Amino acid sequence: xxxxxxxxxxxxxxxxxxxxxxxxxxxxxxxxxxxxxxxxxxxxxxxxxxxxxxxxxxxxxxxxxxxxxxxxxxxxxxxxxxxxxxxxxxxxxxxxxxxxxxxxxxxxxxxxxxxxxxxxxxxxxxxxxxxxxxxxxxxxxxxxxxxxxxxxxxxxxxxxxxxxxxxxxxxxxxxxxxxxxxxxxxxxxxxxxxxxxx
Numbered sequence: 573x574x575x576x577x578x579x580x581x582x583x584x585x586x587x588x589x590x591x592x593x594x595x596x597x598x599x600x601x602x603x604x605x606x607x608x609x610x611x612x613x614x615x616x617x618x619x620x621x622x623x624x625x626x627x628x629x630x631x632x633x634x635x636x637x638x639x640x641x642x643x644x645x646x647x648x649x650x651x652x653x654x655x656x657x658x659x660x661x662x663x664x665x666x667x668x669x670x671x672x673x674x675x676x677x678x679x680x681x682x683x684x685x686x687x688x689x690x691x692x693x694x695x696x697x698x699x700x701x702x703x704x705x706x707x708x709x710x711x712x713x714x715x716x717x718x719x720x721x722x723x724x725x726x727x728x729x730x731x732x733x734x735x736x737x738x739x740x741x742x743x744x745x746x747x748x749x750x751x752x753x754x755x756x757x758x759x760x761x762x763x764x765x766x767x768x769x770x
Contacts, residue, residue, distance in 0.1 A: 639729060642729055643726075643729050643730075646722065646725060646726055646729065649722070650722065657693065657697060660690055660693050660694050660697065661694065661697045661698070664691075664694055665690035665691045665694055666691050666694070671690060674686070674687050682759045683755075683758050683759055683769060683770050684755065685710060685751050685752075685754055685755045686708070686710075687708065687770040688707035688708035688711070688770025689707070689708045689711045691707040691708075691770070692704040692705070692706075692707035692708040692711045692712070693711065695707065696711075696712070696715070706767070707770050708770060709754075709768060710751070710754050724736055754768070758770075
């Protein structure tokens with residue numbers, strides 16, 4: 573076997589060690605969301621404009637919607653809500669054959685947290701608050717907050733300053749617990765479960 577040709581005298585062969593960053597530390601090239609900052613331990617993601625940083629997934633883009641896009645989204649939600657409410661107002665969900673059955677109730681025979689919402693909304697749109705609460709009490713509790721939240725968000729997008737008290741973080745963590753508790757209690761025997769049943 574012949575040996576590889578040697579370089580002419582006075583010239584040096586390219587050395588693989590001339591690129592130590594590429595060979596010794598490939599992580600810096602493969603992780604664009606991770607930058608080294610003075611005083612920050614190695615391996616901790618730094619905040620990068622437009623990318624995830626501390627508290628986010630490194631390297632994942634952070635999408636920031638424009639004001640026009642957010643306004644279009646809120647208006648789209650409002651249009652869907654008005655169209656759905658018009659349909660539910662006109663066609664009573666309590667009459668069978670007009671709307672699909674809840675899959676959870678179809679399989680288990682039990683109520684999910686949302687069972688009775690359309691029947692309750694039909695009664696609420698006709699001004700019958702008590703009948704609406706009999707179908708789904710959670711709907712009656714949540715509906716005002718949904719309407720107020722949408723209204724405040726739209727007002728702020730339009731440039732109006734609407735003061736709103738900051739909700740404690742513990743309340744947001746309690747919402748799933750309350751929904752699950754409502755789900756369980758409305759399926760238990762007894763007067764309370766019977767009243768919460770749809």
